[in-house]
Every structure is written in C-alpha cells, then in structure tokens.
Amino acid sequence: MKKKVFLRLRLTGIHGHMVKAQNEIKDSLKLIDIVVEVLDARIPFSSQNPIINNITSDKARIIVLNKADLADKNVTEEWKKYFMSKGMVCLDTDTSDNNCIKKIVEAIKVKGKEVYLEKNKQKLQKVQIKPIYRVLIIGIPNVGKSTLINKIAKKNSAAIGNKPGVTKKKQWIRVSDNIDLLDTPGLLWPKLDDKNVGAKLALTGNIKQEVLDVEELACVGIDMLVLNSKYKKMLQEKYKLEDEDFELISYDILEKIGRKRGCVISGGNIDMTKAALCFLEDLKSGKIGNISLDLPNV
Template sequence: MSERKLNINWFPGHMTKAKREMEEKLKLVDMVIELRDARIPSASANPLLADLTKQKPRLIIMSKADKAEPIYSAKWVEKLSKEGVRVVVMDLNHDNVIKIVSEAARELMKAKLERQIRRGIRPRPIRSMVAGVPNVGKSTLINRMAKKKAVQAADRPGVTKALQWVKVSKELELLDTPGVLWPKFDDEQIGLRLAVSGAIRDEILPLEEVAVFAMKFLIQHKPEVIEERYQVTLSDDPYVMLERIADARGYRLKGDVWDEKRTIETFIRDIRDDQLGRITWELPDEM
C-alpha cells in the first residue's frame, strides 16, 4: 500500500438538474431546513446550498446524533448558532421530530406570521425546503414528520432524484430535494470525511485513502477504540494498523501477503455499522 492523493469526481446529471430546480423552487418556500451529519457538521455543509439559500431563514438539523459524540455535538451547536441560524441536534429515528421541527419552524417564521395576522391574513402553512448532502437523512425526516412513507428512504446516497412536496400538518409543508454534492472538493479532508460517513457511493471511492484517513484519525483521537474492537497493539503507522487487523481477523492470502481489499472493506463497514461506537470525525476546536 502506498499513500496517494484523494481524487473523487461525482456530480451526476440528476444533481445538476436538482440544483437548477432548487433555485426555481426557492421562490415558493418560506424557509430552508438544512440537514447536516452530526459527525461532520462542517464537511457536510454544502457551499452550493449556502449560496442558494442565503436569503431564506434557515434551520440546521444535525442528524445522526446517535452516531456522534454528545460533547462535540453540543460544541458544534454553539459554534454554528453564532452564524445566525437555528441549530438542533436530532436522532431522526427516535426523537420527537414533529414537535422539534414544528416549534423551530414557528420560531423562525414568527415575525412573518404575526405580520400576516395583524393584516387580517389567515396564515397559510409554512413551506420549507429540506436540503442537504446525500445520505444525511432528508427522506427519513420527512417520513417521520408525515407519519407515513411519503418519500423513498435508504441508508445510501443517491436515492432521491426529484423534488417532491409533502404536507406534514396544517401548518407545515416540506419540499423534499435530492442530496446534492458540489463538483469539486477544494479541501480533500472534506471529501474524506464525507466518504467515511457514507455520503459518497463506495463504487467511485478510493477506499484505501478513505481507510488510511480514518485510521490516522482514530490513532490520534481514539486509539482505545481500535484496541478494543480488533484486539491489536497500537502503531502510529495506519498501514501497519490495517495489516495488524488483517492478522487478527485471519485475512491472509498466499504466504505473507495480507488481503488489503477485504481488510479495508471490513474496517470501513465497521465504521458505518457503528461497530467502533459513537465517533465525531470533525472536532469543532480544530476547525
């Protein structure tokens, strides 16, 4: 194994179309709900979205809270709130999403709703665009809000390919949008964090680079996790650590050759399946 530069190029046609449609539909919405992954709150912030939605009130939902470390999630809320947006941390599968999102939407739109009431206008439902990078939980949020399978959801990127309106209550309507990435990662660390989280399809990923990035991070920040999961002694070299995992799991080919592909895939799958526990891959104090 030899260290190489990350090269990810993924901006399929449906994303280009979605970006154009989002620009058009923004005229119809009152606010934007932007989902970010609580494990990577900065890396999962799409700069295209920030540019598109800068004129709209915005609620940031840090999803997958059950996969992130609470101490860092709290610090991220404090950090992001200073940018003048409302921020909440949520486990979309277990939290009371209807109550949390509805209250946050009413708070964000309070001034506009009060103006309408003063003018004798009966407020219509708040219309909100739900946006974010792939596989961050947009469809899961909408289905929980609607109390039914209103949109298709899956734990992989690229499932939603078209915009769709969903009425979730008398006071709130949501516009589901496809997960949109941007054409080029100027900072390869962003691409690596998105790759670790599962926001990018594995078929186009350089998995070796992703595994090495993840191992370096764990060696520096959470070495006890590696020791406990794989029962191996620590090294500062990520390649040595991966080979030790191969030895511990019996992933050997002929002679002394270890099975790199199987080891890397196992390591990344363990991360995605939460076998290493709750890990925040982006620390607020280091950003």
Template sequence: MNYQWYPGHMTKAKRMMQEDIKLIDVIIELVDARIPQSSRNPDIDELGKNRARVLLLNKADLADAAGCEAWIEHFRAKGYYAVALDSRRKNGMNALGRVLQEACREKIERDRKRGILNRPVRAMVAGIPNVGKSTFINTYAGRACAKTGNRPGVTKGKQWIRLNKNVELLDTPGILWPKFEDQTVGLRLALIGSIRDEILNTEELALELITFLKTRYPGLLAQRYACAEEGTPVAVLDEIAVGRGCIRKGSEPDYEKASALLLDDFRSGKLGRITLEFPDNTPGEHEQTAGGEA
C-alpha cells in the same frame, strides 16, 4: 487520492431548487453530525440567503456528544436555528415543530396582519447525499413518504409532502458541489459515505481513518479489534485483517475486505460515537451567517 463526485443529475437538482426557492419560507438543511461543517453545501447558503434557516445535525447518535454540543453552540452563535437529532429513533424530533414556528415567526406575523390565517409553513428539505433526508421526512411525517437508502443518490426528483395543517415539506435530491477546494472536506465526505465507494480507493480511506482514530480516539481500535495501535496505519490494518479473518489465498491479508469492514463499522456506529471535525479544526468554513425572512 482526489475526492470528487458530481454526477449530472446534481446539476439538474440545483436548477430545480433555484426555481422552487421562491415558494419556500424556510430551508431545513440536514447535515451529518459527525462532520457538521464539511457536510454543508455552500451552494445551499447562496440559495437560501434570503430565507429563514434551520440546521439539523442528523445521525447525532453516531457522533461524539461533546462534539454535537460544540457545533450546536457554534451554529447558534452564527444566527442559525440548530437542532441535533437521530431521525431513525425520533430523538430530537419533538423540538423541531417549535423551532420551525420560531424560525418563521416574522412570516407568520406578516400573514396575520394581512388577514392570512393558518397558511402552512413551506419548508425545503436540503442537504448533501446520504445525510438522511428521506428518513427524516418519513419519521417526521409518521409515514413512508420518501424513498430511503443507505447509499447516496436515492432521491432523484422533488416531491411536496403535507405533514399537517402547519407544515408542508419539499423534498429535494442530495447535491454536492462541483469542486472541493479543500480535500480534507472530500476525505470526510468519503468517510461517512456521501461519495460512492465504487470510485474511491477504500484501502487509502481506511488508512486515513486509522490515522485519525489513533490521534483523536486512542485505544478505540485496540478495544474493538484487539490490535496494537503503536504501529503504522498499515500495520494496524494488517492486524485487523488477520484478526477478523480477512485472508486471501496463500494466507495473505485481504486489505480490501478489512478496509470495507472498518469503514462499515465506523459508519454504522459499531466503533462508538465519533466526530471527525470540531469547530476549532474545521477547514473551508463558510463565513456567511443565516439569512432572514424573504
């Protein structure tokens, strides 16, 4: 299956970000902690090459704790400020203010020498669809400022949000890039829900997830669904369908319904904390390191 999704509004959003970047001191890039590299848009690296960068590994509560630690260490070694957080429960939010001030320390010092005091740090919040940008902004601000949703493409335009006297945020729509050079990246994005399910074959997607879980997290499927993992991915999906009552007329397993159930259990964390990629097995990694202050 070919994984690709690039609706027209993303081209407009990218143009908008290019126009606004001159107003920005730092880019806060949200990534999904389950796929921290595959959920990074290489276009954002290009846009932000002369700006301070902060990487937020959001939805860390859904990711393998050891995986989060490995990725934080990996990104910091490349010169990024990196923080793992769960913006829904505010875990990790307290550290962000300090990290932003540190990332913009040179800019703040330049302002001070010019006699410019207390100018708020202007941060652009960027990332691909469905990584939780709007939820992060609302939690950080302590009020509902941005629309939220559990589907990609909720934010369509930009909006400035004044958090306090120290920070202003520019919310931007989620953007993917026009073509995934490595389809493994597309697969991982599809698994976490950053590509609309309506254009995907969810049964194939579920089989890919089963294959991965059998290898990386053996015993997890058996524990959750009381199924045998020794068989083929199709056999496992068959057992999940029967065990969870996903049956069509004529007593045939409803693979589409069982696939949707499995994907929902993974995305919501009901299967446990799972990381789909680690620093040592990541395709298509951007070699560029973090940019400095403009």
C-alpha cells in the same frame, strides 16, 4: 508491507446532475418560508455545502445535525453552540427518536410564525387564520433528509436508502395541516478538491465508496482516528490492538485489523481490500464508537 497513502478522488459525472438539482432548488425557493439544512452530525463542516448558503441566504434557516446517535456527543454540543452563536436555530437529531422529531416540528412552527408575521406586517389584507408553512429540506446526499420527512409525516412518503442519491427529484409532502415539506435530491458541491473533505464524506458514507480506492480511504480513516487519543483508544479496544501496533504505518495497522476481523486468505495473508471494507463499514455504522471527524473552528 508498505504503501504510500494518497487518496485519489474519481468524481467524474457528479457535476452535471448537481447543477440541475441546484437550479431546481433555486426555482422552488420562491415558494419557501423556511430552509431546514440537514448536516451529518459527525462532519458538520464537511457536510455543509457552501452553495446552499449562497442560494438560501435570505431565508429563515434551521440547522439539523442528524445521525447524532453516531457522533461524539461532546463535539455535537460544541457544534450546536457554534451555530447558535451565529444566530441560527440548531438541533441535534436521531431520526429514530420521536422526541427529536417533535423538537424539529416545534422549531418549524416557531420559525414559521415569525416569518409569517414579518411577511404580513405591511399588508392591509386580512391575514389567514392558519397559515401553511412551506419548508425546504436540503442537504448533501445520504444525510437522512427523506427519513426525517417520513418521520415528521408519520408515513412513508419519501424513498430512503443507505446510499447517496436515492431521492432523484423534488417532491412536496404535506406532513400536517399547516406544514408542507419539499424533499430534494442530495446536493453535493461540484468542487470537491479539498482532499480531507472528500475523505470525510466517504468515511461517513455521504459519497459513494466506489469512487475511491478503499484501501487508501481506510488508511486515511485510521490516520484520522489515531490523531485523537479518545478515538485511538476506541480503535485499540475494538480490534484488540497492542500499544506497539500504533508505531506502524496505517497500512500495517489495517493489516492487523484485517487479521482480527478474519480477512485471512491462503498462506495466512490478509485480503487487504476486504480488511478495508470491514473497517470502513465498522466506522460508518458506529461500531468503533461515537466518532466525529470535524471539530468547530478547525
């Protein structure tokens, strides 16, 4: 069975509410001391919104590579080196790990103090004894911004959910006596014309799967994994594929995966939509292994 693989993104409707979110964030920036940009550790390049760079360029910034528990650890280390070489503070995190949360709070306090001292250098008035650091948490949908805030606050103040677009409006949350965090709706750039970026965002769950043809997306995902010998091996082990199976086109590999995953319908045929959904879920949730889809400097 053959099928031409071409990924079509149907992304109508994103533009309007993203522009609104962007304007809201611009308004809030006046109050902000530090910007914490949350990226998906599996796709730091594809999950970095260039608009965020533009609207926050004059602010102190901390880069958080979240969901590091799902990413390829060596690649994440490379990304940390990359961001640090650009003079940024960069931390990799898994929001279920309290040590990661502590490190973020520590980094906010260090940066906050720097910003505060710089801001008050010229002023003659008495400086506050305990300044309050105002922190904007920003990033594309579903990277874990609200989860991170709740963990830092040690309470459920922000709504979370495993789908993009859970946070609808900005919300200030006091997380300690001297840190206020501003949770914002995920900000996705309106121009998603890079086919690879769109696919990577969908493969990691940062844009809704419904806007894509799931079978095509699964094929693109398989192609990406097969290109990397380490990930190809993970795929082979997970679905008990034979070496010869990799001579097939991705649609036929998906059919094999569907068979292994029990997506069989009458006549022994494979329900390809179900096969695609199973594969995509396995990939997204880390069941195939720790996989990163973006490498630094590519």
